Structure formats: C-alpha cells, structure tokens
Amino acid sequence: MKDGEFDAPAPPAKAASRVDEERRRMLRSAAVGGAVACAALLGLLDHRVARAAPRLRPPGALDEEDFLAACIKCGQCVQVCPVDAIRLGDLNEGLANGVPHIVARHQACDFSCDATQCVLACPTGALSHLIDRKEQTRMGVARLAAPDACLARKGAGFKGATRGADFKGRLRYAEIDRWKPQPVADHPYDLELCDLCVRQCPIENAIALAPMSDDPKDHRRTPVVKDACVGCGVCEMVCPVEPAAIRIEVRITGRDPGGPSA
C-alpha cells in the first residue's frame, strides 16, 4: 500500500521481480488453502481411521453418520437440559467438535424435562423432531457389563450415598420435587438388596430384578434389561460400584425414529 499520489508504472528492472512476487503469492495462497482444507480433512481421517469409542448422543439423535452431518454445533440442546447432561465435543473429537454427547456415568439423561426439551431446541432435526415422548428414544441399551461386581447378584444391600458425597450428578426425585432435579449425593439410600438401577429407571418396564435360582431363600437377584430400555444411562450413573456394573452400550444405528430400523 503505497501513498495515493504515486501511481507511475514500475521501472522495468522491477517488473521481473513483480512477476516473481506474483508467482510466490499464488504458491503461498495454494499452500495456505491446501493446509486449511487438510486441517478440516484431518477430522475426517480421524473419524474414518481412528474411530474412537462411540459417544452417547442426546435423545432423538439420528443415526451417528446422519447426526454428525445434521448437527450445526450451536449447543441449544445443552442450554435447555435441566440436569446439564449434554456436553459439547471439543477439538479432540475431530469432526465432532461442537457436537453434543452425554457422559452417563457423570450425569445421565433422566428425562427430568418430561418432553425431551433438547429435541425441541434442536434447530436442524439432528435430534429428530419425530419423537415427543421419552419412551420413543433409542440412545443405547443397558448391559450388565461387570456382572460379578453387581451388588444385587451378590445378594448385597446398599447403604449411604451412591457414588459418594462429592458426586455432582442430579436426578428427579419426584416425591420430593417434581420440577427441580436434586443432587444424588443428598439422597442416601438404605436398601436391604441393592436395586438402584431398577428403582431409579425413568422408563417403565425397562429393567427388572429377576431371581437367580428357584430357591425362595436365595436373595440374589440379577438385573434384566428389557426391550423398553432407551439407553438413557441413569442406571449407569446410580450404580454404586466402581466402575459401574451396568453400563450403556451406545447405539450408532437403528436409533433414528424416522429411519427404517426404528
């Protein structure tokens, strides 16, 4: 940017260097453009090659690939969640940077909002607008991942605050306050036989305790997950053993309410 008054043609000696500079500029531009495109493609490479463990997505999420395509990364779902279960991915998640997920063990979706508020908040339908009841969601399915650790299977009870006094997670305790989720740490239990996964499950008929033998004196019970399970993760959150005996197996397909496998 030279002074405005100066606009005489460049002397011939400089003309060659001007062409040179022009060429360098083109090369630089191509290099920068290529580098930025590559930075974006790194996310794709990471997704295709390094495929990390799938994340639990919020209720109503389309099948994973469609979900990643349809999410505009605005975080409106985060804002409406009454228990702050939804978090946004960061750069370490590659192309899922800014895409919401739930870490059930820290804070599960307990449907405190009643009508899947995150779905209503989503502007793009990445959380499908085809669902309006919690029972319709298919985030994943609960699995007894560590049966030997399960207290009920040992016939053991549970006393105290599940997950300890420092646990930050919240749940709806409808009998205390239907509208305000309460800290789990404030609600100690005193159970003869641990049935927390069944007791706190927000979905009707999704999980039950079944006897482990025909002997009526055998108090041991095993959690049985039924078809109604939506994979919200409350059982994983409240499971008192460390690590959780019951965990969510994340669905990446077959969760789209509008999809063929719904």
Added chain:
Amino acid sequence: MSNRLIARKLRDLALMFGAAPKKPTPEDMTEDARDMLAFKKSPEQRKWRKAAIASERAEAAVSHKWRWIRWATIFGFNGLFVASYWLDLQLFEGALTASRVLGFHLADLNSSLQLMLAHKHVVVNLVIGVTTVWLIYAVIGGRNFCSWVCPYHFLAELAEMVHLKLAAKKLVRDHELDRRLRVVMFFVFAVLAFVSGYPLFEAISPVGILSRALTYGTVISLIWVALLLLAEIVWSRRLWCRYICPVGLGYGLAGVAAPVRIMYDADKCLHEGKCRQVCLVPHVLDMTKLGFARDVETPVGADCTRCAMCIDVCPTGALTFDILGLARSGVEDTPEDVGS
C-alpha cells in the same frame, strides 16, 4: 444514472470475489469527478495538500471512537450469548452458527449451506434462520457481522496490532495472498461437505469455535485459534479474515445493496492513504488514491466490513457513515438501491 449504479455494484462484487481494483479512465468518471481531479492536480493544490498533510501529521490526533463502540458491540453480542446460558437470560440462545433470539431462529449462511449439502436435506428452520439473518444484514450492512459481532475479528485485531508493531521493527513481514482464495475456499468447503457427508469446515471455523468456547467452555479448540493468530502475527496480516473465511463472504453477499455503508467524499480527501493502511480490505478503498475516484462521492463496496477504522483514522472527515435515503445533500446517486 442506474447504469452507473449497476456498473458500480458489479465492480463491488468483482472486488469481493478477488478481482484487482482498476483505475478508471477519464470516461469512467463523472464530469464533476474529472473537474475535481484536474483541480486537485494543479501545482498549487499539490503544494497545499503537502502542507496540509504535514500539519495534520504534526498534530497526530488519533481517534479510536468507532473502535471502542465496535468492540463494545462485539463484547455485548457475545456477552448476551454467554449470559443467556449462564444467567438464564434466554435472549440469544445457541452460538453464532445457529441460535434462537427471543424465540426466532437465526442461522449462519455458510454453516447452514454446508450442513444441508452434507445432510442432503433442506432444513426448514435453517432456511428461515438464514433468510432472517440475510434480511437483517441486507439492511444493516452485510459484513458488519465480521467487525461488529464476530469474536475472532476482535482477537485478530489484537494480533494485527502485534503484527504491525513487529513489522515496524522489521522482525516480521506481511506475506500477501491472492484474495480469490476466499472464494475458492467457499466452494472447496461446500464441495467437501457434499462429498464427505459432514460439514467439515464447522470443526475448524474460529467463529463457531470461539462462540462455543465462550458459552460452553470447549477450550481445547482454542489451540487452533491460537495457531491462526500466531500465523497472522508472524506471517500474514489478517490471514483468516482476508483470505480464507467463507463466513465473511456469505455476509458480504447479504450486504451488496445495504443502505448502511461508508461514504467517501473525494473533495475532502488529501490522498495520503492512511485509511488503506488500517483497512482489513484495502481494495474497497482503492478510490481514495488520487485519480481513482469515479465520482466525487462514492459509497464503499460490499466487501467493506463497516468497521469504521478508516473513519477513525481519516484526518479530514472524507470518510463517514452514510445511510441511504437519510438526508445528505449532493449525493448524485441517491435513489439508487431501491429495487436492486
């Protein structure tokens, strides 16, 4: 005079898409502009201008009025997003990629376009959101999103200050790029979204990254922003905003006919070029060179972000904010933008 208007708008668009500004021939100029140029080229006038520049530089009065107003606006908008979540204010919910403002959908053109290309669905909410945003920016200026709202612009301005300080000490040098790169990137990312099936640009867009980091605390992504800023400090001034960001191009298109713009009055101009030195997009100020103005008064084109740094720096008031249709005497092309 509508032919002149159309020609000017086409020139503005070409400039935004990366064409180099051209010096007008005398035939391109209005009679007033020719007369003024002849007058300005007289030896007495040249001498007078030299003296005026010298005395202006001796005074060295620097105003940052518009910059402070603008920075306050950037902080205000982004603060509203943050407060809407953390204080449950619920005014601006979401991020700059898409949001609800008082319940109305707003969406960024570039984000929405890539999303729909990747998802291969027309998302009605996004169409509504983009249309609303476009209507707003078509009135208030277009790329003023960049300089008045975008949080990256603010950081890039700080990086630019450091760059200029270092450049003055000859520690770094600005490496200019071809401005057509931005248009290429717009299409590259659109094609990438369509072919790959993911809106890939979104993961590396500093606009969305900063917007989310502020509201949701996703701070790892700031590493990428820091890298960009570093490149802007040591290698190429305003690298991202000038040459790469397709978001700015989207808003620029929205503002092609915006009535809010910066007006250049060649009559008052000393042609010392201070405005072009501070400008993010100096090609839009090409007419401030002596003999480059086609008219006595010329509105600055669509690529202009209306950041008003040129207004702050101009010692003679030759550059001012102008709103089409609001009374200003002597503007030759007043009824222009109607219908365009």
